[in-house]
Amino acid sequence: xxxxxxxxxxxxxxxxxxxxxxxxxxxxxxxxxxxxxxxxxxxxxxxxxxxxxxxxxxxxxxxxxxxxxxxxxxxxxxxxxxxxxxxxxxxxxxxxxxxxxxxxxxxxxxxxxxxxxxxxxxxxx
Amino acid sequence: xxxxxxxxxxxxxxxxxxxxxxxxxxxxxxxxxxxxxxxxxxxxxxxxxxxxxxxxxxxxxxxxxxxxxxxxxxxxxxxxxxxxxxxxxxxxxxxxxxxxxxxxxxxxxxxxxxxxxxxxxxxxxxxxxxxxxxxxxxxxxxxxxxxxxxxxxxxxxxxxxxxxxxxxxxxxxxxxxxxxxxxxxxxxxxxxxxxxxxxxxxxxxxxxxxxxxxxxxxxxxxxxxxxxxxxxxxxxxxxxxxxxxxxxxxxxxxxxxxxxxxxxxxxxxxxxxxxxxxxxxxxxxx
Numbered sequence: 001x002x003x004x005x006x007x008x009x010x011x012x013x014x015x016x017x018x019x020x021x022x023x024x025x026x027x028x029x030x031x032x033x034x035x036x037x038x039x040x041x042x043x044x045x046x047x048x049x050x051x052x053x054x055x056x057x058x059x060x061x062x063x064x065x066x067x068x069x070x071x072x073x074x075x076x077x078x079x080x081x082x083x084x085x086x087x088x089x090x091x092x093x094x095x096x097x098x099x100x101x102x103x104x105x106x107x108x109x110x111x112x113x114x115x116x117x118x119x120x121x122x123x124x125x
Numbered sequence: 126x127x128x129x130x131x132x133x134x135x136x137x138x139x140x141x142x143x144x145x146x147x148x149x150x151x152x153x154x155x156x157x158x159x160x161x162x163x164x165x166x167x168x169x170x171x172x173x174x175x176x177x178x179x180x181x182x183x184x185x186x187x188x189x190x191x192x193x194x195x196x197x198x199x200x201x202x203x204x205x206x207x208x209x210x211x212x213x214x215x216x217x218x219x220x221x222x223x224x225x226x227x228x229x230x231x232x233x234x235x236x237x238x239x240x241x242x243x244x245x246x247x248x249x250x251x252x253x254x255x256x257x258x259x260x261x262x263x264x265x266x267x268x269x270x271x272x273x274x275x276x277x278x279x280x281x282x283x284x285x286x287x288x289x290x291x292x293x294x295x296x297x298x299x300x301x302x303x304x305x306x307x308x309x310x311x312x313x314x315x316x317x318x319x320x321x322x323x324x325x326x327x328x329x330x331x332x333x334x335x336x337x338x339x340x341x342x343x344x345x346x347x348x349x350x351x352x353x354x355x356x357x358x359x360x361x362x363x364x365x366x367x368x369x370x371x372x373x374x375x376x377x378x379x380x381x382x383x384x385x386x387x388x389x390x391x392x393x394x395x396x397x398x399x400x401x402x403x404x405x406x407x408x409x410x411x
Binding site: 010012013016019020082084086087103104105107108110 | 183185186192194243258
């Protein structure tokens with residue numbers, strides 16, 4: 001089963017994402033951004049779902065850190081945007097994120113559709 | 126059937142309760158804002174505080190809707206018919222709350238000139254299809270057919286996709302909201318030389334003849350709309366008219382004449398009807 005890493009600090013959203021995604025995938029969770037690269041190395045995920053608005057280190061910095069490591073930069077990232085501002089989403093996409101969710105708009109079925117799409121891309125490549 | 130444990134329902138209720146209290150305060154704010162608008166008074170600090178609260182409310186509200194939706198879908202255990210009915214009502218209320226918050230945020234940005242536009246080529250067909258997906262729950266609940274008469278070729282307009290999405294979302298939401306169960310909402314496109322015309326038609330309750338001139342005014346809601354859905358803000362059409370005009374386009378409505386199936390077209394009026402078509406135009410991307 002493919003492994004999905006969710007990096008999110010909001011407990012309720014985390015519970016809901018876990019409930020939905022764990023039906024089809026193995027799910028690992030990170031609630032804070034400390035020692036994040038070590039944890040990614042340990043988990044070795046096939047896909048990362050990343051909250052942009054993390055405390056301490058924001059999502060953009062985390063994307064930069066991931067891109068800086070040759071062994072990780074191929075991992076597709078789907079970002080979670082709190083504001084849905086096009087500038088924020090464009091920036092994440094330009095930095096290499098494959099897709100995005102807008103926190104106030106996404107629904108459970110959309111989450112699964114977008115994850116499946118990225119996982120299919122990995123299988124086909 | 127094993128029903129949802131009472132503890133789970135109580136937990137859900139407590140999560141909802143705090144947000145509904147904020148919702149009540151936002152409705153009071155809306156009333157105050159309405160009074161201030163008509164008396165031309167300003168109260169910036171209160172405005173900013175409520176705006177911040179509205180913004181902060183979006184994220185927990187989204188969690189509430191998710192939690193309700195997953196619970197309704199049986200992800201946390203089977204729910205009885207009665208529980209599903211109540212959870213469904215809570216889900217709809219959370220949706221109304223979400224709409225109200227969006228209206229508050231948009232009208233405030235509009236008033237303060239902070240509604241920033243990023244014009245770029247927009248595939249209108251893709252945008253319509255994406256926006257329609259937001260209504261899958263509601264059309265299923267009301268057994269309404271939501272149809273897009275999709276053209277064979279893609280059409281590119283020049284605009285701000287997020288803002289055009291607000292316009293589409295608002296018109297489709299209104300059309301579904303004011304159409305009785307079993308009705309039909311149709312989206313179609315009419316290419317012209319300079320502009321693309323987008324139409325959203327419904328088989329709904331229509332707009333009373335004597336109130337049609339006011340339909341795009343700030344805070345205005347027609348009597349039959351208030352009767353059917355008491356909770357609206359009356360800001361949606363005012364906001365989207367402003368958005369369309371910023372694009373150099375035009376928005377109007379026409380009334381379906383049921384006997385002849387013709388449309389009686391007018392910028393601010395028409396025949397009292399059962400069914401309305403909203404039209405707006407956008408410039409092509411050249």
